[in-house]
Amino acid sequence: MIRFENVSVTYEEDAEPTLRDVNLTVPEGELVLLVGPSGVGKSTLLGAVSGLVPHFTGGTLTGRVTVDGRDTRTHPPRELADLVGTVGQDPSAHFVTDTVEDELAYGMESLGLAPGVMRRRVEETLDLLGLAELRDRPIATLSGGQRQRVAIGSVLTPHPKVLVLDEPTSALDPSAAEDVLAVLQRLVHDLGTTVLLAEHRLERVVQYADQVLMLPDGVMGAPAGIMAVSPVHPPVVGLGRLAGWDPLPLTVRDARRRAGELKARLEDRVPAGPLPHGPASPASEARGSGGGAPGHGKGRSGGIGLFKRRRTETAPGPAPLVLAEGLAVRRGRVEALRRIDLQVQAGETLALMGRNGAGKSTLLSTLVGMIAPTSGTVRVAGRVPHSTSPRELIRQVGLVPQEPRDLLYADTVAAECAAADGDAGAAPGTCRALVSELLPGVADDTHPRDLSEGQRLALALAVVLTGRPPLLLLDEPTRGLDYAAKARLVARLRTLAAEGHAIVLATHDVELAAELAHRVVIIADGEVVADGPTAEVVVSSPAFSPQVAKILAPQPWLTVEQVEAAL
Numbered sequence: 331m332i333r334f335e336n337v338s339v340t341y342e343e344d345a346e347p348t349l350r351d352v353n354l355t356v357p358e359g360e361l362v363l364l365v366g367p368s369g370v371g372k373s374t375l376l377g378a379v380s381g382l383v384p385h386f387t388g389g390t391l392t393g394r395v396t397v398d399g400r401d402t403r404t405h406p407p408r409e410l411a412d413l414v415g416t417v418g419q420d421p422s423a424h425f426v427t428d429t430v431e432d433e434l435a436y437g438m439e440s441l442g443l444a445p446g447v448m449r450r451r452v453e454e455t456l457d458l459l460g461l462a463e464l465r466d467r468p469i470a471t472l473s474g475g476q477r478q479r480v481a482i483g484s485v486l487t488p489h490p491k492v493l494v495l496d497e498p499t500s501a502l503d504p505s506a507a508e509d510v511l512a513v514l515q516r517l518v519h520d521l522g523t524t525v526l527l528a529e530h531r532l533e534r535v536v537q538y539a540d541q542v543l544m545l546p547d548g549v550m551g552a553p554a555g556i557m558a559v560s561p562v563h564p565p566v567v568g569l570g571r572l573a574g575w576d577p578l579p580l581t582v583r584d585a586r587r588r589a590g591e592l593k594a595r596l597e598d599r600v601p602a603g604p605l606p607h608g609p610a611s612p613a614s615e616a617r618g619s620g621g622g623a624p625g626h627g628k629g630r631s632g633g634i635g636l637f638k639r640r641r642t643e644t645a646p647g648p649a650p651l652v653l654a655e656g657l658a659v660r661r662g663r664v665e666a667l668r669r670i671d672l673q674v675q676a677g678e679t680l681a682l683m684g685r686n687g688a689g690k691s692t693l694l695s696t697l698v699g700m701i702a703p704t705s706g707t708v709r710v711a712g713r714v715p716h717s718t719s720p721r722e723l724i725r726q727v728g729l730v731p732q733e734p735r736d737l738l739y740a741d742t743v744a745a746e747c748a749a750a751d752g753d754a755g756a757a758p759g760t761c762r763a764l765v766s767e768l769l770p771g772v773a774d775d776t777h778p779r780d781l782s783e784g785q786r787l788a789l790a791l792a793v794v795l796t797g798r799p800p801l802l803l804l805d806e807p808t809r810g811l812d813y814a815a816k817a818r819l820v821a822r823l824r825t826l827a828a829e830g831h832a833i834v835l836a837t838h839d840v841e842l843a844a845e846l847a848h849r850v851v852i853i854a855d856g857e858v859v860a861d862g863p864t865a866e867v868v869v870s871s872p873a874f875s876p877q878v879a880k881i882l883a884p885q886p887w888l889t890v891e892q893v894e895a896a897l
Contacts, residue, residue, distance in 0.1 A: 331492065331524045332356040332379060337393035339374050339383055343780070348374045352393075352548050356541075358491075359522035361514065363535055363553070365562055366545035368784045368812045369771075372528040373419065375545070376494045379526060380416040381407040397492060412441055415485030416494045419783040419810060421478050421501075422733075430472075430480050431456075431465045437488045448487075455483045458513050460506070471662065474501040474732045474806065475686030475838070482510060486517075493517070495527045497783065499534050500809045501732065503685045503838045504873045507534050514538070530784070530812050533564035533841065533877050537581045554578055562813045565841060565877040568890040572897070585881045592893075593882055601865075601892040649712075651676045651801055651832045652697060656706035659692055659856075666692040667856045670706070674834060676800065679827045681847035681864070682836040683874055689856040690836035691732065694803045697834070698729040710801055724753075728799040732806050734790035735778065744774035746793060754797035764792035768818055784810030791819070795826075802826065804835040808842050820846050843868060844876040844888040864888070 334354045340347040348371040356362050364372045377383035381402045384391045395402045398413055415437075418424065427433045434455055438448045456462045459479045469477060478501045485493065493514070499507035515538050517523040529535045536542070542556040543549070549556065554577050557567045566585050570578040573592045579585040652674035659667040667689045674680055682690045695701045696708055699715030708715060711726045718726075731737070740746040747761035754760070765772065769788040778786055787810055794802065802823075808816050823833055823846060837843060843850055843864060850867040852860040852874065860867050865886055868874045879888050887893055 331358040331398055332526070333394075333396045334375075334378075335394040335396075337378065337391065337395055339371070339378065339389055339391050341387075341389040343776075348389075349378070350546070354543065354548065354550055356524060356526065358524055359518055360540040361518045361525040361527065361538055362550070363532075363539035363542045364526065364528040364545060365532060365542055365556070365560055366812075367562060368530075368782055368810070368815055370545040372545055373496050373782065376416070376496050376526055376528055378402060379492065380414045380494050381405060381410045382416070411437075412488065413490055414492045414494060415488060415490035417478075417481045417485055417496065417498060419496045419500070420733075421481030424481050424484065425469055425477075428468055428470075429465075430461060430467055430469060433469060433480055433484050434461075434487050437484055441488055443488070451487045451489070455487050458486070459483050460509060471664070473687045473691060475503060475506060478502055479506065479510065479686075486513070489521075491522075491524060493523060493525045493527075495525065495529075497529055497810055498527060499529060499531060500783075501686075501806060501838070503683075504534075504840060506686055507531075507838075511535060511538050530562075530808075530810065531564075531839070532562065533566065536564055536567075553580055565890050566881065569878055569881060569893065572890060572894055582877055582880045585877075589881050593885060596882065596885060596887065596893065596896060599896045601887050602895055648675065650674055652708075652710055652834070654697075654706065654708040657693075657696065657703050657708050658705045659689075659696055659701055660704045661692070661701075665856055667696070670856075670858060672851065672858065672861075674801075674832050676832050677827055677830045678849065679823065679833040679847050680835070681843040681850045682834065682853060683838070683840075683843060683850055684853040686838075688853045690853055691805055692856075693853070694729060694805055694834065694836055697801070698727050698803055699723055700729075724797060724799070726799055727801040727803065728794035728797055729803040730787070730791050730794050730805065730807060732809065734783075734786040737790045737793055738778040738786065741777055742774060743772055743776050743778065743789060746778060746789060747796075750793040750796040756796050756798075761792050761796040764795050764822075765789060768792055768815070768822065782810060784812065784815055787811065788815065788819070795822075798831075800831060802831055802833045804833070804837075806837060806839075807835055808837065808839045816842065840868060840874050840876045841889070843874070844879070845891065850874075 334352045337349060337352040338347045339349040366372055374383055377387060378395050379397060385406045400410060425433055427436050431452060434452045435448050456465055461479060461483060464476060469480060482498060499510060502510060514525055518525055536553055539553050541550055542553045544556050544560055557563050558578055566582060567578050575588055579588060650673040654670050654672040657667055657670035684690055696703060697710055697715060699718060702716040713726065715723060738746055740749055747765060750761040751758050768791060769785055778789060807819060827833055847864045850864050851858055865888060869879050876888055878890060
């Protein structure tokens with residue numbers, strides 16, 4: 331179905347090819363997963379299949395790429411539209427209509443399909459991806475994860491023979507990601523659709539792959555064989571390597587079957603928890619080193635249905651950096667937040683979790699003053715965010731949004747860093763040093779739009795960190811990051827927390843929460859339904875539990891790092 335013959339791609343600004351001498355054949359009806367560190371050419375390879383490379387991106391392509399017999403050098407993307415469906419790293423860039431239903435129908439209209447066929451396929455896709463309740467919603471009002479599902483649906487409705495997906499689950503909650511991957515697997519198995527998929531969250535997708543292509547080496551083979559040598563791998567593979575299992579398990583189920591001996595070795599040991607946060611205080615001592623503040627507020631007993639809020643009496647401590655009481659936010663007809671009671675102490679790392687559209691991004695926007703509460707109160711460092719001047723507030727709180735390009739406006743990385751130093755009153759070179767730490771190897775003259783999604787996020791994070799705000803807000807901070815980049819991010823955030831910065835991150839990355847957060851707050855339908863130490867909250871939920879916790883349950887291990895330290 332797809333054939334690469336000695337394919338190399340070189341962009342004008344690069345001295346070396348992004349892809350070099352790639353030779354591979356993808357049979358019809360297989361799901362092939364692309365793995366490799368950020369910047370090795372995964373998006374370029376996917377673009378070569380859809381014809382976007384080089385017709386849209388520019389650069390020079392040598393060799394030959396054919397899709398179902400069509401040469402992409404002589405067939406631009408419009409002549410491949412009936413054959414190849416593409417969803418890039420930024421789904422919003424693909425939207426051409428205003429509402430969900432119209433977007434799902436647009437691709438079929440362009441191909442001239444009959445109205446009856448279009449109607450049936452739209453209904454099928456709405457049901458497949460859980461979008462029926464959103465059919466009339468303006469796309470501009472959707473959360474990032476909801477937009478991602480709409481973008482995937484818009485390429486499913488024309489029934490292409492080939493699907494090209496770049497980070498398709500990066501903004502989805504765990505349950506939605508499973509639903510999307512199950513749909514893709516059904517298309518592969520039942521309809522013979524060929525799927526090429528690049529994804530950094532391998533814990534979600536590797537078990538669905540028929541073959542894995544590892545870049546930059548260009549080696550393709552069975553998932554277990556590639557994972558045995560791949561520098562990027564999910565926690566289940568990391569645990570398997572640590573335990574010496576052969577062959578390596580790719581699923582939690584397979585790993586649990588082989589974990590008896592490992593669990594016996596760990597039985598009398600206790601995992602190292604997150605470091606205590608903030609300055610020592612009676613309150614923090616009462617909470618213990620788990621760092622989880624007790625649940626605040628009333629909340630419904632329903633919601634997800636897996637958690638019960640708990641209250642614990644603690645001695646009075648220092649004033650919280652963030653204090654929200656009875657916070658409610660209404661956006662049009664939608665009650666985005668209701669009765670939110672929340673405290674965050676200096677030095678605490680808190681993970682906000684919950685399904686797409688639950689209200690996590692709205693809460694962050696309220697804390698940074700972008701949205702005024704409908705009722706209730708919110709204070710950050712004693713200030714009311716929406717009533718505080720931006721120049722004053724930026725010294726107290728910084729937000730890295732889901733779309734990092736919203737913070738980037740200069741023509742080069744160097745110019746962005748210079749502007750960040752000036753805005754923060756920091757010494758020249760402060761921001762550039764952070765970029766080098768989080769994003770090694772990026773040249774000063776690189777344009778931010780030429781960076782990958784994960785690289786742009788790292789640059790935006792460096793811009794915000796330059797001001798060293800006491801409160802740092804991160805919205806999906808690992809979207810587009812490979813495991814190495816995520817490890818660098820975790821190290822930097824741990825250092826900031828140890829220095830007394832409070833960190834609140836909205837994330838669907840359960841592995842990140844397990845590694846980093848002292849405390850997890852789960853939001854459902856705009857309300858807090860769980861609030862407590864990370865180990866207690868995430869282990870209580872199958873949806874939000876990390877792989878190691880599922881494998882070694884009921885023992886309280888969360889990460890491979892904890893197990894390795896204990897052994």
